Amino acid sequence: MAIKTILTEPNKALRQISKPVIQVGKSEQKLMDDMLETMYAANGIGLAAIQIGIPKRIIVMDLSKDENKKEPRYFVNPVIKNKNEINSTYEEGCLSVPDQFAEIDRPKECEVEYLDYNGKKSFLKAEGLLATCIQHEMDHLEGILFIDYLSKLKKSMIIKKLSKNKLRRIVV
Ligand code: ZN
Numbered sequence: 571m572a573i574k575t576i577l578t579e580p581n582k583a584l585r586q587i588s589k590p591v592i593q594v595g596k597s598e599q600k601l602m603d604d605m606l607e608t609m610y611a612a613n614g615i616g617l618a619a620i621q622i623g624i625p626k627r628i629i630v631m632d633l634s635k636d637e638n639k640k641e642p643r644y645f646v647n648p649v650i651k652n653k654n655e656i657n658s659t660y661e662e663g664c665l666s667v668p669d670q671f672a673e674i675d676r677p678k679e680c681e682v683e684y685l686d687y688n689g690k691k692s693f694l695k696a697e698g699l700l701a702t703c704i705q706h707e708m709d710h711l712e713g714i715l716f717i718d719y720l721s722k723l724k725k726s727m728i729i730k731k732l733s734k735n736k737l738r739r740i741v742v
Contacts, residue, residue, distance in 0.1 A: 571604055574622040575623075576612060576665050577623055577666055578732065579715060579717070583620065584620060584621070584666055587711070587713050588618070588710075588711040590647050593689065601628060608622060609630055609631075614665045616703045616707045618708075620711065627648065629711070631643045631707065645682065649684070650681070650704075650708065652681040653679070654680065655677070658677075658702065662716045666715065667728065670731070672720055672724070676706075678698070679695070682696060
């Protein structure tokens with residue numbers, strides 16, 4: 571396994587639409603292992619492949635709170651089959667939008683069809699944080715970031731701040 575660099579906004583690569591995986595083979599499993607390790611190292615709860623620059627429809631997540639009891643989840647080619655009309659609100663952040671948070675409304679429940687780590691067709695009914703996290707990660711597959719749901723002004727302020735931080739990092 572290897573820790574990869576997480577791309578941060580503004581970065582055009584994050585705006586790509588990821589391509590479906592044709593078959594879950596050894597290289598996809600290695601990618602999922604790397605993604606998980608990268609996510610853990612960054613203290614994230616979800617990561618899409620495009621966040622490490624690979625435009626494949628793959629997501630990893632782990633919502634477990636216990637450090638010693640990891641519960642990794644893998645979603646390949648996830649598709650939302652059903653969404654609840656009722657929304658819930660969470661304060662969201664993103665490893666690709668460092669140190670920025672905002673309240674985002676999303677359907678409270680959703681049903682997802684996907685392939686698991688072994689390429690087996692699977693189905694999950696998610697609610698609460700799990701549902702929000704899946705939808706956030708699936709947005710990445712379409713090149714969408716959570717800041718896209720904010721007002722133009724708020725979004726441009728965040729992007730400006732992030733660009734400045736990047737610049738500062740280079741100068742130091
Ligand atoms: Zn994200």
